[in-house]
Each structure stands twice: as structure tokens, then as C-alpha cells.
Amino acid sequence: MATEIKLASGNAAAAARPFIEVKGLTAAYDSKIVVREVSFSVAAGEHLSLLGPSGCGKSTTLRCIAGLETPVEGEIVIDSEVVFSSHRRINVPTEKRKLSMVFQSYAIWPHMTVFENVAYGLRTQGVREDEVRSEALRALQMVGMVELAQSSATALSGGQQQRVALARSYACRPKAILLDEPLSNLDARLRSRMREEMRDLQHQFRLSTIYVTHDQEEAMAMSDRVIVMRDGRIEQEGPPLEIYDHPQSRFVADFIGAANIVSGHVRPHGAGQPVILDVEGTAIECAPRAALPRAHADGSHMLAIRAVYAELRRDAVPELANHWPATIERRILLGDLVTYAVRWPGGNLRVHGFPNDLFEEGSRVHLHVPSVRAILVDAD
Amino acid sequence: MSVAASGAATPLAPPRHAARRVRAGVWLPLVFLAAGLGYPLLLLIANAFNVGDAQALPPTEFGIANFAELLNHLDWIGNTLLVSISATILAMAIGIVLAWILYRTTVPGQRVFEVLIAIPYPLGPLVGALAWSALGSPQEGLLNQLYASLTGVQEPLFNIYSVPGIIFVMAIFEAPVAVLMIGAAMQHMDSALEESSTVFGAGKLRTAFRVTLPLMLPAILSAALFLFTSMMGAFAIPTMLGTNARFYVATTAIYVMFQSYPPNYPLAAAIGVVLVVITALAVWASARVLKKRTHAIIFGRNYRPRRMNMRGWTLLLLAFECAYVLVSLVLPLGVLLLASLQKSGGLSWMVSNWTLSNFHYVLIDFPTTRQAIGNSLLLGVGTGTLGVAVATTIAWMVHRSQSPGRRLLEQATMLPQAFPRLIFAFGFMWMVMSLPIHLYGTLYSVLLAYIIVFLPLAYRGMSGVVVQIDRSLEEAARISGARWGRMMRTVTLPLLRAGLLANWVLLFMISVREVSASLFLSGPGTQVLGPAIFSFWDSGGLPRVSALAVVQAVIILIALVVVRRLARAKPGR
Numbered sequence: 040m041a042t043e044i045k046l047a048s049g050n051a052a053a054a055a056r057p058f059i060e061v062k063g064l065t066a067a068y069d070s071k072i073v074v075r076e077v078s079f080s081v082a083a084g085e086h087l088s089l090l091g092p093s094g095c096g097k098s099t100t101l102r103c104i105a106g107l108e109t110p111v112e113g114e115i116v117i118d119s120e121v122v123f124s125s126h127r128r129i130n131v132p133t134e135k136r137k138l139s140m141v142f143q144s145y146a147i148w149p150h151m152t153v154f155e156n157v158a159y160g161l162r163t164q165g166v167r168e169d170e171v172r173s174e175a176l177r178a179l180q181m182v183g184m185v186e187l188a189q190s191s192a193t194a195l196s197g198g199q200q201q202r203v204a205l206a207r208s209y210a211c212r213p214k215a216i217l218l219d220e221p222l223s224n225l226d227a228r229l230r231s232r233m234r235e236e237m238r239d240l241q242h243q244f245r246l247s248t249i250y251v252t253h254d255q256e257e258a259m260a261m262s263d264r265v266i267v268m269r270d271g272r273i274e275q276e277g278p279p280l281e282i283y284d285h286p287q288s289r290f291v292a293d294f295i296g297a298a299n300i301v302s303g304h305v306r307p308h309g310a311g312q313p314v315i316l317d318v319e320g321t322a323i324e325c326a327p328r329a330a331l332p333r334a335h336a337d338g339s340h341m342l343a344i345r346a347v348y349a350e351l352r353r354d355a356v357p358e359l360a361n362h363w364p365a366t367i368e369r370r371i372l373l374g375d376l377v378t379y380a381v382r383w384p385g386g387n388l389r390v391h392g393f394p395n396d397l398f399e400e401g402s403r404v405h406l407h408v409p410s411v412r413a414i415l416v417d418a419d
Numbered sequence: 420m421s422v423a424a425s426g427a428a429t430p431l432a433p434p435r436h437a438a439r440r441v442r443a444g445v446w447l448p449l450v451f452l453a454a455g456l457g458y459p460l461l462l463l464i465a466n467a468f469n470v471g472d473a474q475a476l477p478p479t480e481f482g483i484a485n486f487a488e489l490l491n492h493l494d495w496i497g498n499t500l501l502v503s504i505s506a507t508i509l510a511m512a513i514g515i516v517l518a519w520i521l522y523r524t525t526v527p528g529q530r531v532f533e534v535l536i537a538i539p540y541p542l543g544p545l546v547g548a549l550a551w552s553a554l555g556s557p558q559e560g561l562l563n564q565l566y567a568s569l570t571g572v573q574e575p576l577f578n579i580y581s582v583p584g585i586i587f588v589m590a591i592f593e594a595p596v597a598v599l600m601i602g603a604a605m606q607h608m609d610s611a612l613e614e615s616s617t618v619f620g621a622g623k624l625r626t627a628f629r630v631t632l633p634l635m636l637p638a639i640l641s642a643a644l645f646l647f648t649s650m651m652g653a654f655a656i657p658t659m660l661g662t663n664a665r666f667y668v669a670t671t672a673i674y675v676m677f678q679s680y681p682p683n684y685p686l687a688a689a690i691g692v693v694l695v696v697i698t699a700l701a702v703w704a705s706a707r708v709l710k711k712r713t714h715a716i717i718f719g720r721n722y723r724p725r726r727m728n729m730r731g732w733t734l735l736l737l738a739f740e741c742a743y744v745l746v747s748l749v750l751p752l753g754v755l756l757l758a759s760l761q762k763s764g765g766l767s768w769m770v771s772n773w774t775l776s777n778f779h780y781v782l783i784d785f786p787t788t789r790q791a792i793g794n795s796l797l798l799g800v801g802t803g804t805l806g807v808a809v810a811t812t813i814a815w816m817v818h819r820s821q822s823p824g825r826r827l828l829e830q831a832t833m834l835p836q837a838f839p840r841l842i843f844a845f846g847f848m849w850m851v852m853s854l855p856i857h858l859y860g861t862l863y864s865v866l867l868a869y870i871i872v873f874l875p876l877a878y879r880g881m882s883g884v885v886v887q888i889d890r891s892l893e894e895a896a897r898i899s900g901a902r903w904g905r906m907m908r909t910v911t912l913p914l915l916r917a918g919l920l921a922n923w924v925l926l927f928m929i930s931v932r933e934v935s936a937s938l939f940l941s942g943p944g945t946q947v948l949g950p951a952i953f954s955f956w957d958s959g960g961l962p963r964v965s966a967l968a969v970v971q972a973v974i975i976l977i978a979l980v981v982v983r984r985l986a987r988a989k990p991g992r
Contacts, residue, residue: 068821069821107894107898132897133897133898134897134898134899134900135900138898139898139899140895140898142895144889144891146889146891146892146894146895148892148895148896148914149892149914150913150914163899163905207895207899211899211900217898
């Protein structure tokens with residue numbers, strides 16, 4: 040199976056050949072537009088995440104690709120075949136798009152056994168019964184569910200249903216796999232384990248995958264590329280780390296990871312000089328940017344500082360830029376992390392630290408924000 | 420690939436509504452309902468204003484003389500309201516208490532009582548009226564005789580041929596509907612809502628009145644409305660228990676005018692219009708009350724409500740359940756069985772006076788009853804099959820399609836519930852007579868009427884089933900490459916199977932026992948069970964009519980056993 044699905048060998052090839060293309064997709068429920076002219080593509084073997092809060096249109100986009108919703112406008116191409124085009128009046132039905140999907144509810148058929156569930160797609164393709172058997176069992180093997188092949192699907196736990204749903208979607212040899220919030224019904228511990236298992240499957244098969252989630256951790260952990268959506272539009276797209284390090288807008292900075300948003304006024308500066316933001320009389324040197332981001336209505340600019348990128352020190356290092364005396368106001372121990380509420384000349388800031396080096400509440404410290412970590416972002 | 424936030428500057432194209440057509444599955448049932456419900460209503464109204472030739476169809480002269488004449492008979496409307504409102508209150512009280520005992524207390528025997536309490540409804544008012552007139556008639560009534568022989572007092576214990584008697588029998592035979600509808604809401608209520616009330620310091624009573632009751636209100640109101648409407652149209656009980664005492668309600672008055680020579684159709688229609696207006700007002704009022712409070716929280720997940728341990732009260736509540744089963748099931752069926760075995764009138768306990776000849780007579784010798792049984796079975800199968808098919812299509816369109824007009828369709832489907840069945844059948848009869856095709860006096864006309872009047876019930880049942888099936892189960896089949904047909908065969912129908920069969924059996928049962936809707940539509944040659952029992956009651960003597968009622972009860976009990984087995988069977992395997 041793995042050999043058949045050798046579609047891409049690396050990112051270079053991937054970039055050259057978009058496998059799924061979505062162009063100008065607009066979709067609506069009744070008269071409410073939920074996806075507005077969204078365009079993106081997925082390379083062969085690439086794992087793309089659509090990330091955003093509920094109602095941002097990510098699931099609708101996925102369902103349009105699956106053919107479960109009919110878009111109002113746009114074009115969708117899968118493996119060089121136009122499956123939907125509003126102006127050419129093409130709409131290939133779901134069952135002929137040769138995709139597979141894992142649903143949020145898993146959609147395990149309760150009236151079939153585990154094996155019948157997994158074999159379903161192969162049987163609709165008219166595969167010979169002995170082959171159905173071996174392929175379905177191999178898929179179940181993959182997710183460690185072979186022992187339960189003959190049990191009723193209703194007897195499964197949430198994690199087991201999830202595994203069956205995965206096996207079912209890999210077994211039918213799809214062109215691409217669509218996942219609609221597949222982990223959201225699992226508890227935290229199981230979720231992180233399934234995340235790793237899915238990542239392994241993904242590496243093993245290199246199938247093009249579109250993964251819809253509202254959980255930024257999942258998107259970060261699972262994807263080659265992330266598209267952040269908001270109100271039916273694409274807010275930002277790029278590799279996970281790029282989105283994390285260089286959020287374009289306040290929304291992205293807020294939605295992904297823990298970030299402080301401070302607002303201030305940009306001091307006049309010449310071309311090529313670093314941008315200085317004035318926050319309550321305190322000057323912050325910001326990361327260089329091709330152009331100033333969109334300002335707030337009152338003319339102020341927004342700056343995002345990730346809580347993990349701000350540094351707390353006991354001793355002053357005067358030669359550093361963006362370096363101020365500060366006070367620890369509150370300390371919250373989260374386990375793996377410690378969050379401090381820090382009072383500094385520019386206001387209040389949340390800063391992450393680690394439990395191995397704790398600062399006491401009320402103690403005086405020095406705050407350092409590396410200028411490359413001070414990111415100017417679009418205001419809302 | 421698009422640049423981030425590329426859409427910001429582009430004006431967005433409005434969605435093309437023209438692409439969304441009204442699906443055939445929506446407009447076909449709408450047309451069917453508009454014709455089958457609207458036209459009879461129109462004819463009813465037209466007739467009510469007919470002041471010319473009473474037999475003219477369509478009427479030629481219009482006026483309000485019929486309504487003016489109604490003013491002389493306001494007691495009919497008053498009696499109808501008295502009986503309907505009292506019986507609704509009594510049935511609701513019985514229903515709420517029974518539902519609460521069944522689903523919210525630890526009183527034992529829940530599974531058994533759940534079944535037993537449900538039976539009186541499909542047995543129906545005809546069986547109830549017949550049985551209770553045999554039990555509670557002042558002279559020959561079994562219970563009064565028993566009382567007299569035990570105490571020696573000649574004065575009868577009670578007289579069922581009375582207003583309280585009518586109310587009592589109507590209430591106990593409609594109460595199972597209240598148990599069903601309120602019980603469903605009780606089972607779906609999150610008990611955390613009540614628990615949090617007690618946490619915030621409210622006592623049991625305060626919790627019951629401030630939390631439980633308001634949350635139950637939608638279910639209580641819709642059950643009350645259902646009962647009220649069907650009692651406004653109730654025919655068998657007021658006729659069999661009321662005419663002796665010259666106590667007329669609207670339906671019995673309509674029947675008398677229909678029977679009299681020449682029939683006074685316009686006055687009957689006027690009464691019908693008044694009844695429809697009253698039920699429409701009730702529907703409107705309850706919709707207004709419900710609009711202010713939508714409790715979506717009640718529905719959704721199946722919670723396991725916390726059950727209250729009633730300790731010392733357990734025995735009393737158990738006794739209440741037993742008493743209900745006794746008066747609504749054991750005594751009625753017992754007395755009918757006893758009566759059906761008699762060689763002559765009167766109720767004898769001597770086995771030597773017993774005979775099976777009455778059964779032989781109604782099943783084999785007498786062609787009318789023989790045909791009625793056959794026709795009723797045929798109608799039951801037809802109504803079950805077509806009714807479920809139509810209801811499933813509508814439920815599907817309402818819950819699964821994006822088609823415009825689906826909300827309108829849902830409302831139209833529930834509309835027949837607002838018509839007392841007898842009144843609807845009266846209007847329907849005129850429609851059938853006025854049609855150019857030969858429908859009057861055929862089973863098809865009865866079948867059509869049954870499908871329309873039972874559609875709300877069938878729709879309720881089927882939409883419950885459709886809603887429970889997660890949409891993604893079907894989508895998963897499509898994604899796996901199954902076409903529509905294969906999806907239906909391998910996923911949808913197997914999942915629907917149990918629900919389809921259960922609703923089929925329900926429709927079958929209530930069609931077999933129906934009398935109000937078929938009274939005007941079945942004629943010689945197309946006799947069906949309900950009206951047959953009714954006319955037999957007039958002419959056939961107690962043993963024979965009891966035998967016929969027992970036959971009907973047996974058909975329904977068999978169907979009930981089947982539905983219980985199907986309900987218990989897991990879907991698919």
C-alpha cells in the first residue's frame with residue numbers, strides 16, 4: 040500500500056505540482072456567506088491545516104472540497120481533475136471524488152462491525168473480496184485494532200472509534216484525506232497520543248491531507264503548512280513556525296500561542312532605520328518590516344510580544360536594547376510553564392518562564408524583549 | 420495561492436439564490452396537504468354559510484342563519500368545552516404523575532408499567548366506551564352489580580352514563596399520550612439543572628415549581644393541546660355514554676344531524692367551523708406561550724435523570740400505577756372478554772353459559788363484520804406503509820435538505836393536528852363527493868383521510884428517528900464512494916429500520932381502531948372496524964359487539980407485541 044501512494048518525494052516536487060487547488064471559493068448557508076473567495080493549494084503529500092475559531096468557514100471549505108456542500112462560486116481541482124467549477128457548471132458528486140474523510144463524530148456505522156466499516160470503501164470500489172479482507176485488516180493493523188475487527192462498532196470507546204475512522208479512511212486508497220476536527224471529542228491525554236499516531240501515519244503514506252482544527256497546538260504539531268482563517272477569509276498562511284514567529288495581524292498573534300498585544304505610536308524614522316514604537320513614553324525597538332502594518336483607527340500601532348520570547352533576568356545587561364527594570368506582580372505555576380504578570384514602564388506584560396528558575400512575587404527584575412521578537416501586526 | 424486577507428478589498432458576490440430550487444420532496448407534499456386539507460376546510464366553511472338548499476354542493480345562497488341558529492344550541496358547544504377541558508386536565512394530571520413515577524422515581528416495575536400504561540391508547544375510545552358501559556351502567560354494570568351483591572345496597576355505586584363518567588373514560592384512554600410526550604421530555608432533561616437549584620438552596624418543592632415545571636412546560640403544553648384537540652373531536656365515548664342521558668356534544672350533534680332526514684348539513688358544518696375556530700385559538704395561544712420560552716436545553720443528549728427515592732410513598736405510587744392499569748386495561752378487557760363469551764345478554768360467570776359462537780358470528784357468519792375486519796387490516800397496512808413513506812420523505816426534506824420552503828412544509832404537516840378528526844372527515848366527505856372521480860364509498864377515500872389525519876403523528880415519530888441519525892454517517896458513505904442507492908441500501912435504511920417499523924406499527928394500530936375519521940367515509944361494502952363496532956353497538960347486542968371489540972383488541976395487542984420486539988432489536992444485526 041505504501042508503495043502505491045508514493046506521490047511526492049519532497050518539498051521541491053511539492054511546490055512544483057499543486058495536487059489540490061481551491062480558487063476563489065465562496066460558500067453560503069441559506070443567505071449567510073460563510074466562505075469568501077478563498078484560494079489555496081495543497082501539494083502532493085503535503086499536510087495542510089485550516090486553523091481558526093468556530094464559524095470561520097474552515098469546515099465549510101473542507102466540506103466543499105469533499106463535495107458535501109455546494110459552493111456558490113469558485114473552482115476546485117483535485118489531481119488535475121476539475122471537480123467543481125461554478126462558471127463551467129461542473130460539480131462532481133462526492134462519491135466520485137475518490138477522497139476520504141474523518142468526521143468530528145467519527146461517523147462509524149453502528150450497524151456494522153469494525154471490519155465492515157473499514158471494508159466499506161473497498162467494497163464500493165468493487166475490489167475482490169479476498170483483497171478487501173487483506174487490505175482492511177492491514178489498515179486495522181496500522182491502527183492496532185485487528186483484535187477488535189469482528190466486534191460491533193457501538194462497543195468501541197472514543198479513541199477506538201477514532202482509530203477505526205482513520206483505518207477506514209486509509210484503507211480505501213484515497214487521493215487525499217480530509218480530517219474535520221478529528222481529535223476534538225477526545226480527552227487531552229488521548230488527543231496528544233492520537234496526534235503522534237496520526238503524524239506517523241502521515242509520514243508513512245505521504246498522502247495529501249487537509250486538516251481542519253480550532254486547536255493551534257494540533258495545527259502546529261501536524262502540519263507542513265497552516266492557513267489561519269477568520270470570518271470566511273484567509274488571514275495568514277505559511278509554515279507553522281513562520282506563523283508563530285511572524286504573525287501578520289493581531290488576530291493571528293492572539294489566536295496562536297500566548298502573545299501580549301501592546302499599542303503605541305510609531306516614532307518618525309528614516310528609511311532603513313529600525314522602527315521605534317512609543318508605548319506610554321517607553322521606546323521599543325521593533326523587528327524590521329517591509330512596510331508599516333495597518334494602524335488602528337486612532338492612529339496607534341499594535342505590537343505583539345510572545346510570552347515565551349520575553350526574558351526575565353535578575354541582573355541588568357545595560358548594553359541590550361529593549362531592556363527595562365520591572366516588577367513581578369503575580370506568579371502562576373502551570374506545571375510545565377510558569378506565567379508571570381510583570382509590571383514594566385510600558386504597562387503590564389505576561390511572560391512565560393520555567394519552574395527551574397522561579398522569581399518571587401514582588402521581586403524586582405529586568406525585562407528584555409529582543410527586538411526581532413517585537414512584531415508589529417495589523418490592527419483589527 | 421492567495422495573499423493573506425486578499426478578500427478584504429474585493430466586494431463580495433451575493434450568493435445566487437436562483438440556483439436553489441424548491442425540491443419536489445417539498446412542494447409535492449405541500450400541494451398534497453394544501454389540497455387534502457385546505458379544500459375540505461373550504462367546503463366546510465362554504466357549507467356553514469349555506470342558507471339555501473341544504474343538499475346543494477356547492478352552495479348557492481350564503482348567509483349567517485346557521486350560526487344564528489347555533490345560538491339556540493350553545494349547550495352543545497358548552498358541553499363540548501366542558502368535557503374536553505375537564506378530560507384534558509384529568510388526563511394531563513394522570514399523565515404527569517405516571518410519567519414522573521416512571522421516569523423520575525425509583526418506584527419498581529418501570530419496564531412492565533411502561534408497556535402496560537401505553538396500551539389503552541391504541542386500544543382506543545371505542546373499546547373504552549363499550550367496556551365501561553358494561554362495567555358502569557347503573558343497572559347491568561358489572562361493578563354496580565358487584566357492589567350491590569357485596570353490600571346489599573340497591574342504589575348503584577356510580578353511573579357511567581353521566582358527564583363525570585364521560586370525562587373519566589375519555590381521560591383514562593387518552594392519558595397514555597401525555598405519559599409518552601411528557602415522559603420523553605423528562606428523560607431528556609439534564610438533571611444538573613435541578614441539582615443546581617438545590618445547590619443554591621431551593622427545596623424540593625421550590626425546585627419542582629421553579630425549575631422542573633417551567634422546563635417541562637413546552638412538553639406539557641403540546642401534550643395538552645394534542646389531547647384537547649382530539650377530545651374536541653371525540654365521538655365514540657360521548658355517544659355511547661352520553662346519548663342515553665340526552666347529553667350532546669358537538670360531534671354527537673353533528674352525527675345526529677347527519678343521520679336525520681333530511682340531513683341538516685349546513686348546521687352541522689357551522690358547528691364544525693366553530694370547533695375548528697376553538698382549536699385554532701388553542702393552538703395559537705399555546706404557540707404564543709411557547710414562543711416566549713424556548714428550552715433547547717431539554718432536547719439533545721439523552722441524560723440519565725437522577726431518580727428520586729420515594730421511600731414511604733413508594734407503595735402509594737405503585738398503587739396508583741396499578742389502579743390506572745386496572746381501570747384502563749384489566750377491567751375493560753376483562754369485561755369485554757366476559758361479555759363476548761355470553762350465550763345471551765347479561766354477564767354470567769358460569770362457564771356453562773359461555774360460548775364461542777359470538778366470535779364465530781363476527782368472524783365468519785356475518786359478512787359485514789367479516790368484511791370490516793378485512794378492510795381494517797387492509798387500511799392499517801395501507802396507512803402504515805403510505806403514511807410512513809410520506810412522513811419519512813417530509814422528515815427527510817425538513818431535516819436534511821437545504822430546500823426553501825422546508826419550514827413551511829413542517830408547519831403544514833403538523834396542521835391536521837389542529838382539526839378535530841371528525842370535523843375534518845366531514846369536510847373531506849364533501850370533497851370526495853364533489854370530485855369528478857369516483858372515490859366516495861371506496862376504501863381509497865378512507866385511506867386518504869387516514870393518511871392526512873395521522874400525518875402529524877407519523878411525522879413526529881419519523882423526524883425523531885431521522886434527527887437521531889448523524890448526518891455524517893451518510894456523508895461517510897458518500898465519501899467512501901457509495902452512490903445514493905448504495906448509501907440508502909447499506910447505511911440509511913438499516914439505520915432507519917427499527918424506527919420505520921415502529922412507526923409503521925403505530926399507524927397500523929391507530930388506523931385499525933379509528934372511528935372518528937371513518938364514520939362518514941365508510942359505507943356499505945366498505946365497512947371498517949370502528950364504525951362497524953359502533954353500528955353493531957346500536958343493533959347487535961352486547962355479546963356480539965363485545966366479540967368484535969375483542970377481535971379488534973387482539974389485532975392491536977399482537978401489533979403491540981411486534982412493536983415491542985422491534986424496538987428492542989438492535990438496528991441492523
